[in-house]
Structures are given as structure tokens and as C-alpha cells.
Amino acid sequence: MSRIVFTVYCLIIYAFLLAPILVVVGASFNAGAFLTFPPQGLSFRWYGVFFNNEVFLRAIKTSLWVAAVSTVISGIIGTMAAIYFVQFAGRLKDGVRIAMMAPLLLPEVLTAIALLFFVYAIGIGTQTMFAMIVGHVLITLPFVFINVSTSLESYDPAWSMAARSLGAGAFTRFRRIMLPLIKPGVIGGCLFAFIISFDIFTISFMLKSVGTATLPIQLYDYLRTNFTPEAAAVSTLSVVLTLVVVVVTEKFLGLRIHRF
Amino acid sequence: MTTGSSHRHAPLLLIAPAAILLFVFLVLPYLSIVVMSFRTPGQGSPYGEGYTLANYARFFGDSFYLGQIANTLMIGFICTLACLLLGFPVAWQLARGTSRLRGLAYGVVLSPLLVGIVIRSYGWTILLGNNGVINRSLMGLGLIDRPLGLMYNTLGIVIALTHVFLPFMILPIMSAIQGIDPSLESAARSLGASRATIIRRIILPLSMPGIQAGCILTFVLSLSAYVTPSLIGGSKVKTMAVSVVDALVDTFQWPFGSALALGLAVTGGVIVVLFSRFTRMTWKAN
Amino acid sequence: MTEVSIEQLTKDYGTHRAVAGISVRIRDGEFISLLGPSGCGKTTTLKMIAGFEDVSSGAIRFDGRDVVNVPAERRDIGMVFQNYALFPHMTVAGNLAFGLEMRKVPKVQMQERIARVLDMVQLTSHADRYPRQLSGGQQQRVALARALVIEPKILLLDEPLANLDAKLREEMRVFIRDIQRRVGITTVYVTHDQAEAMTMSDRVVVMFGGRIAQCGSPSDIYEKPSSIEVAQFVGQVNLMTMVVEERLADDRVRLSGPLGEAVVPNPHALRKGERVTVALRPEAIDISVTGPGQSATVLSSHYSGSLMDYRLQLADGSRIDVQTFPRQRFAEGDSVHVHAPADRYWLLEDAE
The missing domain is CATH 2.40.50.140 (Nucleic acid-binding proteins)
Incomplete structure (x- = not known):
């Protein structure tokens, strides 16, 4: 009896978790001019509208670009930091971890404000994408760091030593031995970074320059004044895009931790 | 000796880029908020010349902002509690479940993280609005005559924020429970403990670090959430984070906005520190 | 072939002296064991010979040439690790090829050498397997083959049999000793197992607390131990x-x-x-x-x-x-x- 109650309780929570997402996807197929419920028939009308909407298309492009650039940067910096953390930090380990996780532990709003003031104080301002990308790198860095560190924990330092004894220099050891063995962590971390960056709102909102609205910002601006299902269509496409990134990464680069 | 010493310092090159990035673009900017909060308000520019305590005086002297902080904290508490009550059973089920549907359930828990926060908040506006799915359904069923006020109030914000941050509660608790040796549960059962007793006396105390991490994460995130309160609360209910961003972006009051932000951050920080002290004590006492 | 000479070798970790000025001369082709309880400095000594640990003071000479400042990857050593440290993402052949690739050995010659060494360790039929598909004893032999295929100046073994069960361990003692004799390579073997050191070595170096307690043939060590400590470590007394x-x-x-x-x-x-x-x-x-x-x-x-x-x-x-x-x-x-x-x-x- 108690088991059934427990299972039902959990099912309700799963439904709660999915509800808003399903509702958005459902609303995107609404044929009516407004978000009404029950929907006035099914149609792809709003997808058509979206594909002719220059603003949203540009926002998606901006989002993809910002996510790609910041993923590459935090992928490299975060992986290097994770290698230091696991193999060399020694007594500094706790300090390094806290510092690397700090961007995630600090409120995003505060970080956004801090960066805003700072880029103006040093005269860079928000005329370029620089400030926004720095913000995205800060927020995505911990995800790369934590993923790579985790896969490095199961990396045996004796592998590097063995490679050394066989005559491999530092770069060869990294390329031939360590990188292939921590690949799932690096790719997983970068995938996380990409998705997170694609979703970052507050930092982009505070640090955007004219004409560099990312998708979440464009969507937010739109939602403040409009109630057509076009936003739902955009959202659905964004969700699908995220899923495609996950699946393609899984398929071609391999996410699963291989058991050697 | 040259090779030896250069070898020893080479690892520092690995951490250098991250260290420089964090120092220049995190430490220095946070210092600049502190500095900014003491600037004089500007006329026609975000801030003026010289320094003053006026921003803090205005903040502490205005019952509107103090009330808003109280309301924001209350939202944070309720969300954290709701996430804990909803999240713990799911975390336990995910950690200990043997069903083949476990992978699917895990995907459901992760799904909100894959869907942008704007989209999720938008979903809640569709659900909670006066013409939204919930009100329309209830009216259609004849259960209510007039739409329930689910949006543009604190209730709506709490519901949506609970949803947004639930994964951040579930995941740390789940990994904490996974770290508990299942043989402890078998041992407790062999000693005659009921399922409820096992959860109360074994699982709960041992998963305390995960619970603690989840609570802190949820609380901090809900205090600083901007999009969800802004979309669900509209212009009627504002949380502190919304006021801060408005003061900075809409009205360009940088010094005052900074004072507000720091006020919120310090209050939240104090609560987190007190909370972790308190829970660590009870957890060790167990 | 190579003669290894260790002179006044010292290693300090902060205030702790792990190895306190030891001197040993290892003759060309000799099989020498560093024997002692854990923490006696035997593994640290081995790592200094390999180049994985910096030397605080003293000299390590390969054929008279001090290698203290030569990084591990250029010392031309072959090393067998306690947990074998086989590269899990490479096949047996891939593991063996790695060191030869580093030495830019031509492809044909490489295959020849891998085949010869695999034959020596009796694993010819396992060349395309991955380490995870091998038993502990087989992995051990791959590790030995990987160290030998590069034809290093010296062979270093760090408790290579510690992870094997008792019976296999005894077989491997004979196996390793046999191969070492055939190849004629100067070998340093670290172990805390006195029976292993006794049966395999030409000479045994017994270490306590970072110092050499006694250095001599297995029968000297057993029958004429220089101290109670040595006597008790190598058997009952x-x-x-x-x-x-x-x-x-x-x-x-x-x-x-x-x-x-x-x-x-x-x-x-x-x-x-x-x-x-x-x-x-x-x-x-x-x-x-x-x-x-x-x-x-x-x-x-x-x-x-x-x-x-x-x-x-x-x-x-x-x-x-x-x-x-x-x-x-x-x-x-x-x-x-x-x-x-x-x-x-x-x-x-x-x-x-």
C-alpha cells in the first residue's frame, strides 16, 4: 500500500517536471492567433511565421555562436585546470575546487552586475560581444571542470608514468594517453557548457550590446508584449536543437564512459 | 638542476589561465560592485563623482525595499522546502530504483536543465494564466466560476521557481544516497527496522551532505532568480533580484542598484552560513 | 649493456628523509632486488632511478654518465608497474608499439620486434586483445613485454607480482628471472616479499628507514644477516x-x-x-x-x-x-x- 502511494507521489512529481515543457510544445501547434486553451486546431502556422522572422533567426545564430566560442574557451581552460586539480594541486586542492566552482555558487545576477560595472570601468563596455562571452565562459567553466575532474579521478597516473618510461614527452602523453582516456569527461563537460551557455539569461541580458540578443533574451522581450504561439514554436525548436546537439554528440563523439 | 626546477613549476601553467580569468573577471568585478555601492548617484549618467553612504541609508530607510527583501527570502524558504519535500522521494527512487524505467525517470529529472529557463517560465505562464490551461480546465469542468489567481502573485512565483530548481535539489541528494552502501539498509532490515525507520535513521542522516548542498543551491538560486519572477510576477509582484536589475538596466541607478544587490547577497550569505552551521551540527550529533 | 652506479643518493620530502645517502653498484646484467618493509625508501629509490622523482642529492650513473638531470622519457629505461599501467585504450600490440613509435622505429622492424617479444612472453595469440580481456598474469606479461620491446638500458620492476595470487606469483618469479637471464638486461626489482627477492636475485639490497641495512647474495643475507632487523625480516630467527x-x-x-x-x-x-x-x-x-x-x-x-x-x-x-x-x-x-x-x-x- 505505502509503496503504491509512494510511486503515485513520484509520478505526480515527474508530471510536474514535464508539464510546462509539454504545454509549450503543445501550444506551438495551436492554429489560433492567441495562446488559448483548448487549442483551436492543430497547425504548423507559427513555425512558418518563425522561419520568416528575421529577429528570431538572428537570435538563434547569435546564441549558437556565443555558445560555441565560450564552450571552446572554457573547454580548454577548464580541462587544463582539472588536470592541475587532480594531479598537481596537492594541499591546494580544496582551494582550487572552491575557486573553480565559485561562478556557479555566486548568484548569476550579482556576477552579471559585477561584470557590467567592470567592463565599463576598464573602458571595454558592452559595445562588443567580449563582455557577454567572458560571462558565458565564467558560468560554463565549472561544468567543464567538474566533468573533466570526475573522469580524471579514474585516470591512473601510472599510465602517464608508463608512457614516460617508454619515451613519450609531455605533449605526446597528453595527446596519445590522457586525452583519449578522459574523452568522455571532456566531451560531456563541453556539451554541458554548450547547453548551459545556450540558456544563460541574466548575464546575456545585462551584458548584451545592441543587436547581439541571444535567443533567451529575444524570447523574453517578445513574451513581455506578445501572446501569440510563435514564442511556443521558437521554444520548441530551441528544445529540439538542444536535443539534436545531445544526440549528435553522443552518436559521433561518444559520451558514455567506456569500461576498459 | 634546470630541468628539475622547470619541471616542478610547469604544472602551474595548467592552472594559470583559469586563475587569471577568475581573478580578472570575477574577483575584480565583485570588488567593483562594492566600490560602486558607495558612489554618489549620477545625474544623466549611471553614477556621479565622489563617495557616499546615501545608497545604504536609502535602502535601510525604505520599508518598501526591506519588505521586498523579506518577501524574497520567504519565497526562497518556501521554494527550498517545497523542493526538498518533492525532491527527496524522487532522489531516493532514482538512487535505489531497479526499474527499467529508471533511465527515463532520470531523463525527466534532467529535462528542465536542457530546456531554457525562459521557456520553462513561459510554460508556466501558459499553465497558470487566467486563460491558462489550469483555469480553463477547472472552469470547463464546472469546478470554479472565476479564474483562480495563480499568476502575478507570490504563489505563482513559488510554483514556477520550485519547478525550475527541483533538479538542483534532486541531483545532489541522489548522488549522496548512491554513495550510501546498500548493505547498510540490508543490515538495518535484518535488525528488524521498518522501511520508514530505515529512511529516518539511516538514509536521512547519511544523505545529509546532499540535502545540505541541495538546499543551499536551491535557496541561493531562488534568491537571485530573475526571469521567472519577472515573467510570472509581472509588474505586480517584484522580488529583490527583479528590483535590482530594474534599478540598473531600466533606470540606470548603478550605485543604488549595487547597494540593493549587496544587501540581498549579504542577507542570503548569512542565512546560508547559519544554515550550514546548524545542519552540520545536527548531522554530526546524529 | 649497462652498469648502474648509485652514489650517496638522498631524497628529502620537506624535513622527512626518505632515502638517506645510499650507494650501490649494479653490475652489467645483474638482477638486484631492493627489499624492505613499506616506507623503507625502496620505491622512492626506484623512482629516482627511473626519473619520476627528483633527486635531493647524490648521483645516478648509467655506464658512468650521470642521469640525474635527464628526464624520465630520455633515460631509456623499461619499467613494469605494480598495477601494470597498461594503456586500456590500446590493444596488446598497440601497447607494445607505443614505445617503438616514440623511438621512430620503422614499421616493418617494429612488427618484427613486437612479434619476437610477444613470442618470448607466450602471448602471440593475444596481440589484438585489449588489456581488460586478459587475466592478471597475462597483463603482467604484457607489461613486461612492453618494457622489454624497446630494448632499454635497464629494466625496473616495482612490486610487479603483488597483485597476483600465490601460485601464479611463484610461476611468474621463475618466468621473469628466466627472461631476464636470456635478455641479459641489468635489472632492479623492488619488493617487500623476502622469498621473491631470495629466489630471483643475484644480489639483495635490504633497506630500512631509507638506509641500506645489508647488501649481498641471497645466501649471505639469509645465513649471515648483519643485524637482528635483517635476520628477522628475511625469516624467523x-x-x-x-x-x-x-x-x-x-x-x-x-x-x-x-x-x-x-x-x-x-x-x-x-x-x-x-x-x-x-x-x-x-x-x-x-x-x-x-x-x-x-x-x-x-x-x-x-x-x-x-x-x-x-x-x-x-x-x-x-x-x-x-x-x-x-x-x-x-x-x-x-x-x-x-x-x-x-x-x-x-x-x-x-x-x-
């Missing part, structure tokens, strides 16, 4: 106090003690009546019902298949351990006689 009875003509002394008479060399010019500590291995003692020897009582007996271990009490109340073949067995409480040949005792230099 009975310690007893004896009195000098008489100085013999050939610079030896005759002693008397609870078990009878002993004749030992006299390097310290002992005089009649002096008391000294001597040692006697349990298996040097004969045990019988009727004698000859002193009478004793059996306190306990343990059967371990090929051997019997007894603890006996002598007439004066002192206790000794005796090890015999189980041809004749005695039970607790039995009265027996014990006797040891006078030349099986040795004088402990650090005693008294």
Missing part, C-alpha cells in the same frame, strides 16, 4: 645469549648456551667469559625423542603442509622456535631433545 668459553686457534670462539655449544668467527676479539647475542634459524635445529641435545617440552605445534613449526620450552625456561620436515611429529606436552650443529650459529654484530 631465535636469539639467545651465550657465554664465551674459549678462543680457538683459527680466530674463532667457542660459546656455550642453553642449547649447547657454538663455534663462531671472532671479529671483535672476544674474551673468555663475555656474554654475546647469537642467532640461530629455526630450521637449523634438530628435534628428536632420544637425543642428542638438551631436553625440551613442546608448547605448540603448527602443521603447514611441507613443514612443521614448533615452539619449545627449554629446561632453563627460555623458548625457541624450531622448524622441521613433518616426517616425525610431536604433540603439545611431548618431551623431546633439541640439538643444533655448532657452526649454524652466528654472532650478531649490532647486538650488545
Whole structure:
């Protein structure tokens, strides 16, 4: 009896978790001019509208670009930091971890404000994408760091030593031995970074320059004044895009931790 | 000796880029908020010349902002509690479940993280609005005559924020429970403990670090959430984070906005520190 | 081939001195073991020879050339690790090829060398397997093959048999020793297992607390240990106090003690009546019902298949351990006689 109650309780929570997402996807197929419920028939009308909407298309492009650039940067910096953390930090380990996780532990709003003031104080301002990308790198860095560190924990330092004894220099050891063995962590971390960056709102909102609205910002601006299902269509496409990134990464680069 | 010493310092090159990035673009900017909060308000520019305590005086002297902080904290508490009550059973089920549907359930828990926060908040506006799915359904069923006020109030914000941050509660608790040796549960059962007793006396105390991490994460995130309160609360209910961003972006009051932000951050920080002290004590006492 | 010479080698970790100025000369083609309890500095010494640890002071010479400042990857060593450290993402052949690729060996020659070494370790049919598909003993042989295929100057082995079960361990001792003889490579072998060191090595270096306690052939170490510590580490030992009875003509002394008479060399010019500590291995003692020897009582007996271990009490109340073949067995409480040949005792230099 108690088991059934427990299972039902959990099912309700799963439904709660999915509800808003399903509702958005459902609303995107609404044929009516407004978000009404029950929907006035099914149609792809709003997808058509979206594909002719220059603003949203540009926002998606901006989002993809910002996510790609910041993923590459935090992928490299975060992986290097994770290698230091696991193999060399020694007594500094706790300090390094806290510092690397700090961007995630600090409120995003505060970080956004801090960066805003700072880029103006040093005269860079928000005329370029620089400030926004720095913000995205800060927020995505911990995800790369934590993923790579985790896969490095199961990396045996004796592998590097063995490679050394066989005559491999530092770069060869990294390329031939360590990188292939921590690949799932690096790719997983970068995938996380990409998705997170694609979703970052507050930092982009505070640090955007004219004409560099990312998708979440464009969507937010739109939602403040409009109630057509076009936003739902955009959202659905964004969700699908995220899923495609996950699946393609899984398929071609391999996410699963291989058991050697 | 040259090779030896250069070898020893080479690892520092690995951490250098991250260290420089964090120092220049995190430490220095946070210092600049502190500095900014003491600037004089500007006329026609975000801030003026010289320094003053006026921003803090205005903040502490205005019952509107103090009330808003109280309301924001209350939202944070309720969300954290709701996430804990909803999240713990799911975390336990995910950690200990043997069903083949476990992978699917895990995907459901992760799904909100894959869907942008704007989209999720938008979903809640569709659900909670006066013409939204919930009100329309209830009216259609004849259960209510007039739409329930689910949006543009604190209730709506709490519901949506609970949803947004639930994964951040579930995941740390789940990994904490996974770290508990299942043989402890078998041992407790062999000693005659009921399922409820096992959860109360074994699982709960041992998963305390995960619970603690989840609570802190949820609380901090809900205090600083901007999009969800802004979309669900509209212009009627504002949380502190919304006021801060408005003061900075809409009205360009940088010094005052900074004072507000720091006020919120310090209050939240104090609560987190007190909370972790308190829970660590009870957890060790167990 | 290579002669390794270690001179005043020291390693400090902060204030802790892990290796305290040890010197050893390893001859070309020699198999030498570093034997000692954990923390004695044997692994640190090996890592310094390999180049994985910086040297605090002292010199390591390969054929007279100091390699202290040569990084590990250019020392031309072959190393076998305790957990084998096989690259899990490469096949057996891939693991073996790695070191040859680093040396830019031409493809054809590479395959030839890999085939030859795989044949030597009897794993030719496993070339395309991944390490996870091999048993512990097979992985061990791959690790050895990977170290040997590059034809290094010296071979270093860090407790390579520690993770194998008892039976396999004994087989591998013979296997490794055999291959080492065939290749004729200078070898340093680290172990805490005295039986391993005894059966495999040309010479054993016993280390305690970062210092060399004794260096010598296995039989020297076992039969003439320089200290109680060494004696006890390489096997069981009975310690007893004896009195000098008489100085013999050939610079030896005759002693008397609870078990009878002993004749030992006299390097310290002992005089009649002096008391000294001597040692006697349990298996040097004969045990019988009727004698000859002193009478004793059996306190306990343990059967371990090929051997019997007894603890006996002598007439004066002192206790000794005796090890015999189980041809004749005695039970607790039995009265027996014990006797040891006078030349099986040795004088402990650090005693008294």
C-alpha cells in the first residue's frame, strides 16, 4: 500500500517536471492567433511565421555562436585546470575546487552586475560581444571542470608514468594517453557548457550590446508584449536543437564512459 | 638542476589561465560592485563623482525595499522546502530504483536543465494564466466560476521557481544516497527496522551532505532568480533580484542598484552560513 | 649493456628523509632486488632511478654518465608497474608499439620486434586483445613485454607480482628471472616479499628507514644477516645469549648456551667469559625423542603442509622456535631433545 502511494507521489512529481515543457510544445501547434486553451486546431502556422522572422533567426545564430566560442574557451581552460586539480594541486586542492566552482555558487545576477560595472570601468563596455562571452565562459567553466575532474579521478597516473618510461614527452602523453582516456569527461563537460551557455539569461541580458540578443533574451522581450504561439514554436525548436546537439554528440563523439 | 626546477613549476601553467580569468573577471568585478555601492548617484549618467553612504541609508530607510527583501527570502524558504519535500522521494527512487524505467525517470529529472529557463517560465505562464490551461480546465469542468489567481502573485512565483530548481535539489541528494552502501539498509532490515525507520535513521542522516548542498543551491538560486519572477510576477509582484536589475538596466541607478544587490547577497550569505552551521551540527550529533 | 652506479643518493620530502645517502653498484646484467618493509625508501629509490622523482642529492650513473638531470622519457629505461599501467585504450600490440613509435622505429622492424617479444612472453595469440580481456598474469606479461620491446638500458620492476595470487606469483618469479637471464638486461626489482627477492636475485639490497641495512647474495643475507632487523625480516630467527668459553686457534670462539655449544668467527676479539647475542634459524635445529641435545617440552605445534613449526620450552625456561620436515611429529606436552650443529650459529654484530 505505502509503496503504491509512494510511486503515485513520484509520478505526480515527474508530471510536474514535464508539464510546462509539454504545454509549450503543445501550444506551438495551436492554429489560433492567441495562446488559448483548448487549442483551436492543430497547425504548423507559427513555425512558418518563425522561419520568416528575421529577429528570431538572428537570435538563434547569435546564441549558437556565443555558445560555441565560450564552450571552446572554457573547454580548454577548464580541462587544463582539472588536470592541475587532480594531479598537481596537492594541499591546494580544496582551494582550487572552491575557486573553480565559485561562478556557479555566486548568484548569476550579482556576477552579471559585477561584470557590467567592470567592463565599463576598464573602458571595454558592452559595445562588443567580449563582455557577454567572458560571462558565458565564467558560468560554463565549472561544468567543464567538474566533468573533466570526475573522469580524471579514474585516470591512473601510472599510465602517464608508463608512457614516460617508454619515451613519450609531455605533449605526446597528453595527446596519445590522457586525452583519449578522459574523452568522455571532456566531451560531456563541453556539451554541458554548450547547453548551459545556450540558456544563460541574466548575464546575456545585462551584458548584451545592441543587436547581439541571444535567443533567451529575444524570447523574453517578445513574451513581455506578445501572446501569440510563435514564442511556443521558437521554444520548441530551441528544445529540439538542444536535443539534436545531445544526440549528435553522443552518436559521433561518444559520451558514455567506456569500461576498459 | 634546470630541468628539475622547470619541471616542478610547469604544472602551474595548467592552472594559470583559469586563475587569471577568475581573478580578472570575477574577483575584480565583485570588488567593483562594492566600490560602486558607495558612489554618489549620477545625474544623466549611471553614477556621479565622489563617495557616499546615501545608497545604504536609502535602502535601510525604505520599508518598501526591506519588505521586498523579506518577501524574497520567504519565497526562497518556501521554494527550498517545497523542493526538498518533492525532491527527496524522487532522489531516493532514482538512487535505489531497479526499474527499467529508471533511465527515463532520470531523463525527466534532467529535462528542465536542457530546456531554457525562459521557456520553462513561459510554460508556466501558459499553465497558470487566467486563460491558462489550469483555469480553463477547472472552469470547463464546472469546478470554479472565476479564474483562480495563480499568476502575478507570490504563489505563482513559488510554483514556477520550485519547478525550475527541483533538479538542483534532486541531483545532489541522489548522488549522496548512491554513495550510501546498500548493505547498510540490508543490515538495518535484518535488525528488524521498518522501511520508514530505515529512511529516518539511516538514509536521512547519511544523505545529509546532499540535502545540505541541495538546499543551499536551491535557496541561493531562488534568491537571485530573475526571469521567472519577472515573467510570472509581472509588474505586480517584484522580488529583490527583479528590483535590482530594474534599478540598473531600466533606470540606470548603478550605485543604488549595487547597494540593493549587496544587501540581498549579504542577507542570503548569512542565512546560508547559519544554515550550514546548524545542519552540520545536527548531522554530526546524529 | 649497462652498469648502474648509485652514489650517496638522498631524497628529502620537506624535513622527512626518505632515502638517506645510499650507494650501490649494479653490475652489467645483474638482477638486484631492493627489499624492505613499506616506507623503507625502496620505491622512492626506484623512482629516482627511473626519473619520476627528483633527486635531493647524490648521483645516478648509467655506464658512468650521470642521469640525474635527464628526464624520465630520455633515460631509456623499461619499467613494469605494480598495477601494470597498461594503456586500456590500446590493444596488446598497440601497447607494445607505443614505445617503438616514440623511438621512430620503422614499421616493418617494429612488427618484427613486437612479434619476437610477444613470442618470448607466450602471448602471440593475444596481440589484438585489449588489456581488460586478459587475466592478471597475462597483463603482467604484457607489461613486461612492453618494457622489454624497446630494448632499454635497464629494466625496473616495482612490486610487479603483488597483485597476483600465490601460485601464479611463484610461476611468474621463475618466468621473469628466466627472461631476464636470456635478455641479459641489468635489472632492479623492488619488493617487500623476502622469498621473491631470495629466489630471483643475484644480489639483495635490504633497506630500512631509507638506509641500506645489508647488501649481498641471497645466501649471505639469509645465513649471515648483519643485524637482528635483517635476520628477522628475511625469516624467523631465535636469539639467545651465550657465554664465551674459549678462543680457538683459527680466530674463532667457542660459546656455550642453553642449547649447547657454538663455534663462531671472532671479529671483535672476544674474551673468555663475555656474554654475546647469537642467532640461530629455526630450521637449523634438530628435534628428536632420544637425543642428542638438551631436553625440551613442546608448547605448540603448527602443521603447514611441507613443514612443521614448533615452539619449545627449554629446561632453563627460555623458548625457541624450531622448524622441521613433518616426517616425525610431536604433540603439545611431548618431551623431546633439541640439538643444533655448532657452526649454524652466528654472532650478531649490532647486538650488545
